[in-house]
Amino acid sequence: MAAASAVADQPKFFTALFSRRAVLIALVIFVVLVLLCVFAPLIAPADPAKMSVRARLTAPGADYLLGADAFGRDVFSRLLYAGRVSLSIGLGVAAVSSAIGIVIGLMAGFFRRLDAPMSRLVDAMMAFPDILLAIALVSILGGSIVNVVIALSIVYAPRIARIVRASTLVIRELPYVEAAVSLGSSTFFIMTTHVLRNILSPIIVQATFIFAYAMLAEAGLSFLGVGIDPSTPSWGTMINEGRQYIDQAAFLIFFPGIAISIAVLSLQLIGDGLRDALDPRLSKDL
Amino acid sequence: MARYILKRILGMFIVIFLVLTIAFLIVRLAPGDPAALMLGPEATPEETAALRTELGLDRPIVVQYFTFVVNAAQGDLGTSLFFRQPVTQVLAARAEPTIFLALFSLVFALVIATPIGIYAAYRRGSFLDQSAISTAMLAASIPSFWTGLMFQRYLATDLGLFPASGYGGPDASFIERMGYLILPSIVLGIVNSALILRFTRASMLDILGEDYIRTARSKGMGEPRVVLRHALKNAAIPIITVIGLTFALLVSGAVVTERVFNIPGMGNLVVSAVLRRDYPVIQGALIVVASLYVLINLVTDLLYLTVDKRVRY
Numbered sequence: 390m391a392a393a394s395a396v397a398d399q400p401k402f403f404t405a406l407f408s409r410r411a412v413l414i415a416l417v418i419f420v421v422l423v424l425l426c427v428f429a430p431l432i433a434p435a436d437p438a439k440m441s442v443r444a445r446l447t448a449p450g451a452d453y454l455l456g457a458d459a460f461g462r463d464v465f466s467r468l469l470y471a472g473r474v475s476l477s478i479g480l481g482v483a484a485v486s487s488a489i490g491i492v493i494g495l496m497a498g499f500f501r502r503l504d505a506p507m508s509r510l511v512d513a514m515m516a517f518p519d520i521l522l523a524i525a526l527v528s529i530l531g532g533s534i535v536n537v538v539i540a541l542s543i544v545y546a547p548r549i550a551r552i553v554r555a556s557t558l559v560i561r562e563l564p565y566v567e568a569a570v571s572l573g574s575s576t577f578f579i580m581t582t583h584v585l586r587n588i589l590s591p592i593i594v595q596a597t598f599i600f601a602y603a604m605l606a607e608a609g610l611s612f613l614g615v616g617i618d619p620s621t622p623s624w625g626t627m628i629n630e631g632r633q634y635i636d637q638a639a640f641l642i643f644f645p646g647i648a649i650s651i652a653v654l655s656l657q658l659i660g661d662g663l664r665d666a667l668d669p670r671l672s673k674d675l
Numbered sequence: 676m677a678r679y680i681l682k683r684i685l686g687m688f689i690v691i692f693l694v695l696t697i698a699f700l701i702v703r704l705a706p707g708d709p710a711a712l713m714l715g716p717e718a719t720p721e722e723t724a725a726l727r728t729e730l731g732l733d734r735p736i737v738v739q740y741f742t743f744v745v746n747a748a749q750g751d752l753g754t755s756l757f758f759r760q761p762v763t764q765v766l767a768a769r770a771e772p773t774i775f776l777a778l779f780s781l782v783f784a785l786v787i788a789t790p791i792g793i794y795a796a797y798r799r800g801s802f803l804d805q806s807a808i809s810t811a812m813l814a815a816s817i818p819s820f821w822t823g824l825m826f827q828r829y830l831a832t833d834l835g836l837f838p839a840s841g842y843g844g845p846d847a848s849f850i851e852r853m854g855y856l857i858l859p860s861i862v863l864g865i866v867n868s869a870l871i872l873r874f875t876r877a878s879m880l881d882i883l884g885e886d887y888i889r890t891a892r893s894k895g896m897g898e899p900r901v902v903l904r905h906a907l908k909n910a911a912i913p914i915i916t917v918i919g920l921t922f923a924l925l926v927s928g929a930v931v932t933e934r935v936f937n938i939p940g941m942g943n944l945v946v947s948a949v950l951r952r953d954y955p956v957i958q959g960a961l962i963v964v965a966s967l968y969v970l971i972n973l974v975t976d977l978l979y980l981t982v983d984k985r986v987r988y
Contacts, residue, residue: 411809509686509689509690509693510693512693512969513690513693513696513697513965514697516690516694516965516966516968516969517694517697517923517961517964517965517968518923518924518926518927518930518964518965518968519923519927520927520930521926521927521930521945521961521964522961524930524945524946524949524957525701525949525957525958526701528949528952528954528957529701529702529704529712529954605816605818608818608820608821609819609820609927609931612818612820612934613930613931613934613946613949614946614950615946615949615950625818628818628820628824632824635827635828636828636832639825639828642825643825646817646818646821646824646825649817649818649821650813650816650818650821653816653817654816657812658812
């Protein structure tokens with residue numbers, strides 16, 4: 390309901406979304422960050438893999454804007470390319486976990502017999518702390534970008550499933566669903582057209598937060614050395630690499646950490662703004 | 676009420692049973708032979724076959740699953756491939772630093788976040804309220820290992836205010852060992868205070884709008900008494916819930932924080948187990964932590980009954 394009407398009534402939606410200036414600023418910052426990473430080949434001053442022995446651990450300055458790492462590679466250029474990996478993983482996890490969560494949640498909410506077993510399964514999945522479960526899954530699947538996305542999607546899908554189930558239970562009882570059933574619409578059609586369309590708002594809000602959590606989790610996994618291949622630069626692997634030089638060159642850790650924090654903070658602010666704009670019934674104070 | 680408690684305890688066992696099933700499946704569903712995966716590429720076929728027999732992987736999967744669940748129910752989580760000791764023993768030997776790290780950071784978070792949360796709600800919309808919320812959101816956006824590394828570099832190495840890493844030598848006294856946990860607890864506490872602050876503020880806001888608060892004020896009761904006696908008491912329920920939920924965050928945070936500060940706790944053990952392919956230890960840690968989480972949440976749910984007399988099941 391909220392999504393359909395809000396999206397149809399776009400000026401109203403954007404007024405609500407940007408009523409808090411912080412949300413507008415966050416969106417601008419996030420878009421700029423994404424553009425910087427997408428257009429990294431055009432913007433980066435140097436090849437992110439090009440090594441230079443003489444530039445080893447150069448402090449930030451005119452030649453190297455954000456300094457050079459232990460192999461003399463330009464930190465700023467690496468940061469832009471690493472951002473592509475970190476942001477893609479975040480987006481990938483948000484999309485895949487939403488897809489899995491929607492299927493599980495719709496089934497649990499729509500078919501009474503499936504509700505109890507699926508809800509208990511979701512409870513059990515949520516009992517595992519996210520990093521711990523992700524570590525276990527990645528250790529079995531092997532460390533690669535795709536496997537990290539799969540592992541984190543399994544970790545976060547129950548959050549979406551819970552929200553979808555709860556909303557489906559409410560919508561299932563509404564007169565228009567009853568009308569659709571009596572008109573002979575197929576269950577699949579009712580679930581996708583009538584139910585899913587009307588519960589999109591909470592899903593979008595939650596997916597935004599998962600985008601942020603997944604970026605933090607990926608950085609954590611990479612820092613622990615159980616994430617993506619260490620030779621692929623992501624913001625997490627950059628911090629892990631820089632760790633042994635922390636006493637001589639703290640900037641190697643400083644900048645990737647700032648990049649993660651900016652991305653995650655702006656996503657959380659956008660998520661908050663979306664929640665207020667799409668679904669005013671949800672608490673503003675949390 | 677007794678029926679409700681019984682129902683909840685039964686539900687807890689079902690969830691723990693599912694936790695065991697998931698932990699079992701995670702290792703068994705791995706592509707390829709788990710024994711070969713555990714031994715790594717250098718293993719000879721004979722070694723792999725021997726490990727398969729040792730772990731019972733040559734038996735039908737249903738039998739394996741049944742044995743696994745029955746053993747786990749009896750407190751047997753298998754044997755560590757690296758330490759050649761029961762997993763429960765290996766985990767227990769690493770439990771002390773993790774438990775105290777989690778405890779100290781929870782206390783730190785509560786001491787920081789609850790008063791600020793209450794005050795922010797009380798002065799809703801004020802500058803302090805706005806800054807508290809923004810700071811909490813910022814704290815939740817910064818990777819805890821990054822904060823840990825920065826604090827370690829500047830507060831421990833440069834200023835020498837805290838021990839930089841480790842957990843003392845083998846002869847370190849209990850007090851000395853706890854000294855090593857101060858900085859890590861602050862780092863982990865900062866992350867967790869964000870969630871607690873937001874919850875405290877939100878639940879206080881709900882309560883402060885209630886009729887009985889207005890009544891208390893109108894009969895001339897002093898503000899501190901209104902806020903602390905009337906409001907806080909009723910806001911306690913959501914705050915207890917969030918402490919239960921924080922447990923998962925604390926454990927996730929502990930894994931990373933122990934790695935930063937080189938503390939020989941359970942988190943560090945799990946990461947080393949991944950690098951050593953010691954799957955029984957990973958599986959055991961998953962089961963222990965998830966079961967604790969389920970148990971803690973049951974306890975917090977039951978605490979409602981004592982805190983709020985209106986809650987009747």
